[in-house]
Amino acid sequence: MTSKLNSTVVLVTGASSGIGRATALRLAEEGATVALVARRKDRVEELAEFVAAQGGRAMAVAADVTDADSAAAAVQEVVDSLGRLDIVVNAAGSMLNGDSERARLDEWDQMIDVNVKGVMYVVKAAVPHLLEAAKSADRQVADVINISSVAGRVATAGVAIYNASKFGVTAATEAWRQEFGGRNLRFSVIEPGAVDTELFSHQQGHAQEAESQRFEGVEKLHPEDIADAIAYIATSPRRRAVNEIVIRPTDQD
Numbered sequence: 359m360t361s362k363l364n365s366t367v368v369l370v371t372g373a374s375s376g377i378g379r380a381t382a383l384r385l386a387e388e389g390a391t392v393a394l395v396a397r398r399k400d401r402v403e404e405l406a407e408f409v410a411a412q413g414g415r416a417m418a419v420a421a422d423v424t425d426a427d428s429a430a431a432a433v434q435e436v437v438d439s440l441g442r443l444d445i446v447v448n449a450a451g452s453m454l455n456g457d458s459e460r461a462r463l464d465e466w467d468q469m470i471d472v473n474v475k476g477v478m479y480v481v482k483a484a485v486p487h488l489l490e491a492a493k494s495a496d497r498q499v500a501d502v503i504n505i506s507s508v509a510g511r512v513a514t515a516g517v518a519i520y521n522a523s524k525f526g527v528t529a530a531t532e533a534w535r536q537e538f539g540g541r542n543l544r545f546s547v548i549e550p551g552a553v554d555t556e557l558f559s560h561q562q563g564h565a566q567e568a569e570s571q572r573f574e575g576v577e578k579l580h581p582e583d584i585a586d587a588i589a590y591i592a593t594s595p596r597r598r599a600v601n602e603i604v605i606r607p608t609d610q611d
């Protein structure tokens with residue numbers, strides 16, 4: 359394993375699947391100790407064992423980021439166990455699209471709870487530790503990398519509340535960037551187009567059909583494509599803050 363992030367601790371939410379999982383593996387390859395956060399404990403434990411078997415360092419943390427206490431406890435557990443927190447990647451997310459008349463209100467609540475409040479709770483708990491890490495002599499900077507979406511830049515019929523949640527992530531990240539940059543805490547937002555993950559499979563039948571029509575003929579991105587961008591941000595020297603990256607499949611409008 360290389361060691362660009364040696365001695366850094368990274369907390370990744372949504373590490374049990376897709377982009378979060380690929381990111382944890384990629385940053386572990388860069389030498390980081392990765393804290394793997396998700397609700398499915400078996401999955402993050404399995405991933406932690408896999409990272410260890412590859413010669414990396416990882417810990418699994420079961421948490422629900424929609425619960426402020428659970429999110430704060432996860433952050434605290436990481437700092438207590440690993441002694442510091444340098445980078446947070448907020449990849450936990452939920453997408454339940456479909457026409458608004460048929461959509462269920464609890465699904466809309468779920469998207470706001472995970473995509474907006476989840477980011478909010480993790481950031482709020484992590485910032486004091488990140489500001490502390492930003493003062494450290496070795497790296498001299500700390501990072502929060504939030505996964506928004508192309509849906510956080512462009513609104514589409516049938517995507518209203520996912521759009522609202524991701525526009526929220528994009529906006530909050532920019533505001534935090536301005537607020538904390540002066541103290542060596544960088545905030546970055548990544549806005550992927552369609553990535554081949556489990557995200558699409560949680561939607562109801564009619565929404566799944568609409569989504570597969572929307573992306574028909576599109577060769578989707580791989581989660582590793584997003585992990586590469588996250589690694590570029592996380593390994594950037596202190597002087598270089600990567601504010602925003604949009605990554606679409608070549609075939610996507």
Ligand code: NDP
Pocket residue numbers: 371372373374375376377378395396397398399401421422423424448449450451452453472473505506507508549550551552553554555556557558
């Ligand atoms: P996946 O469905 O593969 O992964 C979602 C992750 O979020 C899982 O690890 C899941 O873990 C976690 N999660 C969901 N709810 C909670 C919760 N309440 N508490 C803790 N963790 C939770 O999707 P992706 O990897 O594709 O999505 C990652 C991010 O990327 C999301 O924010 C998504 O909106 C965004 N994105 C994805 C795109 C795509 O095309 N796939 C495109 C643009 C953006 P568990 O269920 O174990 O808790």
